[in-house]
Amino acid sequence: MHVSIYQGLLLLSQILQISAEQCTSAGTFRINPDKRNVKLRGFAYRTFENISPRACFQKCIRRTRCHSYNYNRASLRCELNNLKPMYVSESYLQNESGYVYVEVHHYRGDPHFDPCVGNPCNDGEVCESLKNEKVVCILDDCKTPNEAFQNVALGKMCGQSSTFNNEHAEYAVDGLTNTDIHTLKDQSPYWWVDLGSIYNIMRIEVINRYIYGFKLHDLDIAVGNHLDDMSIFANYKGPAANNEHLIFQRSRYTDGRYVKLSITQGPEYLHVSEVIVIGYPVC
Template sequence: MHLNISLKLICIIHLLFLLLIILKVSSEQCKTEIFTINPDKRDVKLHGFTYCSFDQTTPRGCLSKCIQRPLCHSYNYNMAHLTCELNMTPETLSEVYFQHDKGYIYIEIQHYRGNTSFNPCIGNPCSKNEICVRLKNKEIICIKDDVILPNKNPENVALGKLARQYTTLDSYSAYKAVDGLTTTFSHTDKILSPFWSVDLGTIYNIIRIEIINRDSSGKRLRDLDITVGPRDDDMSMCAHFTGPGTNGEHLVFQCKGWYIESRYVKMTIIKGPEEYLQLAEVKVFGYPTLG
């Protein structure tokens, strides 16, 4: 009887000891998974530069996906949804391009590229459109990335292009939204569902669309659908701005799917009552299609 009790106590002690070891290892793994990286920004994401995304990805997995790609400048990670978004290099890190999004962290990868604890491919010869992979035998190879983008930054392909709008108030023509000046603006009459559109002239891979609101009566910009398409009679939803806008506001949009091949970009106020559509400047950043 006493022997059985002693054996049970020994078993319980062993189990508790084993549990403590498991908890310790689990804690260490958790610490490793968060990998003691201090995010550059919290509850914020870089918006308008994402070129690739992954679902159901761990924090360390997201870092690995970015650090293995020379093209990757930074990444946005959402712990709750396990979402990993890889960003290309912005021309500038203006606060305009950072969007408040609770639960996201923003991390710039260059802090860790020279650290062997994070980067298994230090000194790799891979190009911007490749992925560095370290094999089990520690050999480093480069494989082609599924997403191929030109090495240079995207350009504003709307600048100086043919623009039109539903109606024109006085001399505020549609072209004034693509003339490169934020001191001029396009302006429709006050009507139901006013629209403005631009023909880019050819098909581009559109990375992002920026709107600079007029510096007065900015609240008129609201309930705005942004659509894109290869033809003006074949348009798809890119983004929506509920608004209302503010004077001189700089808005940045990225189509779902990150980049999309299109020639036309259109903006329409979709809800009544009648309203003016006024735009200081519209910028469409993209690349010529590869082929």
């Protein structure tokens, strides 16, 4: 039977639209997403780019630490999450077109899905299949560090809405508390830092300027993967005192590449001595 080029392309398109179809020697089966057009935000500990839905499923189920994953068909992006499904709250799920959210506990222990049946690995390990069909546990090449978490904003690229008296944006991430950033009196002054890659952010600290500290008020701190796509991490009403060290921490980690500070009630100046972002890389 002959199939036209158009019919062939249509068939191929339909196959690609199946977001989580897996093939095994026992036949063909489908992974049904627990949620569509949402992602679990703040618990991704590892990401993979340009991989198939099937490969994303395998990346997760082979890792004891992975309890669920987010997958985007358009970007072929796979994000492994380390939050156990029993603790998932609806507030943790963010609407995100094109993503599916999948919990793997439905499939663990099923030999049609789980290549690690009978070979449980420890947390921080991944099971790998050998050519002789045996399975071994090896250390995952990316794990949450055990050492002290670092200031991931230190020395990173940054910017601000305007600059007063040569007090530039980079002074907020130079590691010194005797320098500061200072904007002009803008309607909504802001400052941002590019962390360079995506991090699981544990907390954000702001060290206020040594004089006129009361001008730090109505402060929004936002986190996101793009400057035009950010969500609020914390809000501070204020006003702050001179040299005050403000610490903002949420009950769960938030993943993001950019951190932005902005004053919502203006016109006003924005000036602080230092911004510290504590986290670990999502790799």
